Amino acid sequence: MTIVPAVSTQRSTIAIRSENLCRHYRMGENVIRAVDGVSLEVRPGEFVALLGSSGSGKSSVLNLLAGLDRPTSGSVIVQDRDLSKLSREDLAKYRLHVVGMVFQSFNLIPSMTVTENVELPMLFAEIERGRRESLAREALERVGLSARLNHKPSELSGGEQQRAALARALINRPQLLLADEPTGNLDSHTGTEIMDMVRGFNRELGMTVVMVTHERALAERYAQRMIFLADGKLIDDRLNPAAHGGQG
């Protein structure tokens, strides 16, 4: 895992900062406060787990960090960019170049082969075809899928699909990896494989990782820091002594 070079040349001391971040939805008469005044800071290279039961707002925070959603109020600043002030176009560029995402349900495009799925972000980044193909192949080799290049996602196991999704998330060399329940659809063995990979990226490439999970054990094993959310509010933020020293 030496292919992706170091993420950022100029390192600020804070990778992500949110201040009084709110995301409210209107449902008829009611206002749902999915995220309600969350302030947090993540240092570059940190591996952070967002924990909470379902409906606690952890996925909403992740979507706000990913630039998929906009805050109702408050701010999210990622690598010195205030996401709430970016245009839709710039937000798309941010998602393309700064963030890589993996999801619980993998979210590969079923009609495309694994290679095509991995190439897709580079298509939007207008990277030329030859380079695209070789980069995709390299990335898939790195996650151990070199024998599955031309398979459709439906022909792969869950673990393989998630590995392909990881290859896709990292293909544009983002500084930030956001993972939404990445092991939620996997058995514990495959889940461990995936998490080891994620930790590898975090350690070897210095990539900042924010992972949403409801499995406390998983967080304790891999994350350096655990942030607990409930009802859209941050209720606890603590370092994980088990993982902090770098041992999983």
Added chain:
Amino acid sequence: MKIPDLTQLALRNLRESLLRNSLTTVGISVGVASLVAMLSLGIGLQQLASRRLVKSGLFDTIIVSSRRELRGMGREEERSGPIPGESRVLDEPARLEIEHLANVSEANPDIRFVSELRFEDKPHLTTIAALPQSAKSNDAFEGMQGRFFTSDSAAEALLQKSFAEELLEKTPPLGAPEPSVSELAKPLIGKELVIRYAQRVAAATENATTQQEEDFVGTSYSVVSREQKLTIVGVSDLDPESMRGPTRAKVFLPLKLAEGLHVMQATDLREVSRAASDQTVYSSISVRVKNPAQIQSVEDAIKKMGFTTFSIADASRGLRQFFGVLYAFLGIFGSLALIVASIGIVNTLVMAILERRREIGIMKAIGASDGDVRTLFFAEAGAMGIFGGVLGVVLGWAIGQVINFGTNIYLKRQSLPAEHFWAVPWWLVAFAIGFAFCVSLASGLYPAGRAAKLDPVQALRYE
């Protein structure tokens, strides 16, 4: 996204829902086919019409008359032109002058008179006109039985079909089938026809020499009754003088022969003062230009000489206008199917958005901009448009060929010559494909906008 990548992605997306997209494309192609069929019919008809009209000599002919004539055809110009009394006389020097104008191929006196013809001792009254040898190429003589005049001064005559019917007393009652030309020509060709006419003779010289003289205006010239024997050489099916309406002639003589007859013309009465001289004065002259495009300049030159002119160019402008309207109508009817097809595109793409909601969400999550999503849907719509356009042109062309073929079988049964009234010019092919492309893009406007605006969080939540 780069254009080749965009195209490739659009095409693979179209392949994913092959049946639905094919059906939509077929819908477009039917629309394009109907447009192409309609317009190529219009173009073909116009080409046929202009081919016919150019051949008929109508488009390269200018009729020149003196303003002294009250019987001018261009009434509008008469009011605006010089006062009739000051206009030049249309005599031989004037004719030569016109003939020597640039772009004029010939200028022939228009000799036309009503006279009595005797056939097998029965008198018939009809209009007789002179034809120059160049009229041989006239379209009207295409289906003629017999032959054209052997020379410009031969004592020969051509008959129009209806006059042949009259001579043979075979005029069919209204609505009954007409006898064929060959049937009429057989008993007539080679037969003798005697024309009785009034000759205009200058008073001093000819007065005493003729037997049946009949002094008409005393001081200036006499009118003498004459006879001329003619051999019928041909019977024409079509009417070479259709543009002249009721004054059209039914019997035709060679030009030089007709000139030599010095037939008393109606206009001579009005030209008393000038007719005293021996110089022939023409009531009108037919001027043929080398190319229909030059008709306006020649007309202007003749007008400057002080004559009144009339050409069918004015009428052809009307004809062009007519075809313009015809195109518009055919185009609108043809486009209707394309518009229906465009609704099909909207439907297909809106369905595709629903189906590919998640896919759009994924693309956005991994960095696709609104613009990327929008252009992708545009590209899919455009690709369907181009495929539909190409297929439609082929289909439209095939429909045209079938109709042309069928119609020609019908024409053949009616013993009429085959015609090519179906034309698909290259510009129409390009236009049809381009139009289909544009209509498809326009249809993609709404779906593409909707896809672009899709909220990725919502789309990814959607299962």
